[in-house]
Amino acid sequence: MKISVITIFPEIFHEFFRSSIIGKAAQSGRLVLGCVNPRDFAYDRHKKCDDTPFGGGAGMVMKPEPLSGALEKVMSESSQEKGKHRIIFLSPGGKTFSQGMAEEFAALSELTLLCGHYEGIDQRIIDHYVTDEVSVGDYILSSGVTAAMVVTDAVCRLVPGVISEESHECESFTGGLLEYPQYTRPRVWMGHEVPEILFSGHHELIRKWRVERSIGKTKKNRPDLLENLDI
16 A cells, blocks of 8 residues: 655654554555655745735645645555545644555555645635545644644554454454453552453353443443444
């Protein structure tokens, strides 16, 4: 899978793309990750990518020309047919990102993430290029950089071969529930003991215990997830 991030701060992604699971998958060739800087397509000698908003107001708005140049570069190097390229704009005004959305994006061969900065981007870029507006939550970030990292991480780990299929089976949101509690050595830590059933060797009893704990945790932390489940 190929993910291109359009941002005026590409240096922030350099270490992120080389680290942990994502870095290993990139080295193996399962992921192709890169950034395109709109400043490379700015017309003036100062490489300016923002300007004051028409109609007044606080802050600055990202100009259309540099963003268009960056997007056209990504699409010119794409294997996707024209008009079928998914371009995701990270915005607090977008649809809330979810595991289901991550699964949808992970099924694609290419994905472009567009990072806004300042007060946002010129609406004409959204109207002309963007296929999806996505928000990572009901709060405001200083830029789309952190949001793009969240989406990249969630999507990349779902690409086949990046992590084991077994790891996906019992994760939170798989099957609509939050994941059950996990334990490892030592068996007793600061007086807290690991539940005895996990040492029973009885796989069916352990499975039922985990389901019960998943339901209990979901009821406590995310009761909204249970509304559409038949349990």
